[in-house]
Amino acid sequence: MRSVLAEADPALAYTTIATVLDRLHSKGRVLREKSGGAWVYRAARTREAALAGEVARMMRRAETSPEPLLVAFLDEVEASDPTALDQLEALIRARRQTS
Amino acid sequence: MRSVLAEADPALAYTTIATVLDRLHSKGRVLREKSGGAWVYRAARTREAALAGEVARMMRRAETSPEPLLVAFLDEVEASDPTALDQLEALIRARRQTS
DNA sequence: TGATGCCTACGACAATGCGTCGTAGGATCA
DNA sequence: TGATCCTACGACGCATTGTCGTAGGCATCA
Numbered sequence: 274m275r276s277v278l279a280e281a282d283p284a285l286a287y288t289t290i291a292t293v294l295d296r297l298h299s300k301g302r303v304l305r306e307k308s309g310g311a312w313v314y315r316a317a318r319t320r321e322a323a324l325a326g327e328v329a330r331m332m333r334r335a336e337t338s339p340e341p342l343l344v345a346f347l348d349e350v351e352a353s354d355p356t357a358l359d360q361l362e363a364l365i366r367a368r369r370q371t372s
Numbered sequence: 373m374r375s376v377l378a379e380a381d382p383a384l385a386y387t388t389i390a391t392v393l394d395r396l397h398s399k400g401r402v403l404r405e406k407s408g409g410a411w412v413y414r415a416a417r418t419r420e421a422a423l424a425g426e427v428a429r430m431m432r433r434a435e436t437s438p439e440p441l442l443v444a445f446l447d448e449v450e451a452s453d454p455t456a457l458d459q460l461e462a463l464i465r466a467r468r469q470t471s
Numbered sequence: 472t473g474a475t476g477c478c479t480a481c482g483a484c485a486a487t488g489c490g491t492c493g494t495a496g497g498a499t500c501a
Numbered sequence: 502t503g504a505t506c507c508t509a510c511g512a513c514g515c516a517t518t519g520t521c522g523t524a525g526g527c528a529t530c531a
Contacts, residue, residue, distance in 0.1 A: 274477095285521090286521055287478085288520085288521060288522070288523095289519070289521060293518085293519075295479085310526085310527065311479085319440065319444070321445075324426060324430060324444070324445075325441070327426075328427075328445060329449065329452045331419060332448075332453055333452050333453075338459075339459070342423070343456065344420075345418075345421050345423070345424035346424050346427060347460075347467060349424040349425065349427050349431070350427065350428075350431065350442075352428060353431040353432050353438075357431070360437075360439060361442050361460075361464060362464050364439075364442055364443060365446065365457055365460065365461050368446060368450070368457070373506095374506090385492055386506090386507085387492060387508090388490070388492065390507080390508070390509090391490085392489085392490075394508085394509080395489085408498090409507065409508090410499095410507055
């Protein structure tokens, strides 16, 4: 908790961090467990998982095919890291092997 | 505009739609142009493009490899539409052909 | 054992965003 | 020219967010 404060902005009041974490916890965005009287917090989902979940919700809601979304995704992936496409293809293949 | 109202919820007041569109426009989320005294609105970006942009920002900001994001993405894609993986692979291949 | 310090629970307050609408007045069209 | 449609703007209630303070519990240490 002290450490969260240090990482965020040490100029903020301690209770500010406490309040924010508390609210995030009540919304299920972070998990916490007791450790000697004090709570220890950790993220409930990674940023990546949250974003991917967003993608999935969109796919499920689309009446049409998921293709436009996939295409848009590939566009961006390719643009920001050209090698990532190969990586993606490799991951797909690997996934097929094991399932 | 009348049509937006109809598609959204015809029970809402006309001015509700007007206000919402106006606010979206001032935030750049929709574009508009005059057509005989009335504004005609259209989305500035598709939902897909917006989400994909989010993906891109995340990839660019990641100090490490983009792999966790790709993995999370595949997990979700696979879970919500099992055939989409094949589709995705085909799209990657097609992309390689043309570039 | 009492003081010190860290932690939590809870409340507060201002700023902002959002959904909803009404009114006033300009533009359009039969 | 009058009825109809549209825009601009303000308003209101509610929820969220960033920020903090106070009160009180629990442990540690001189």
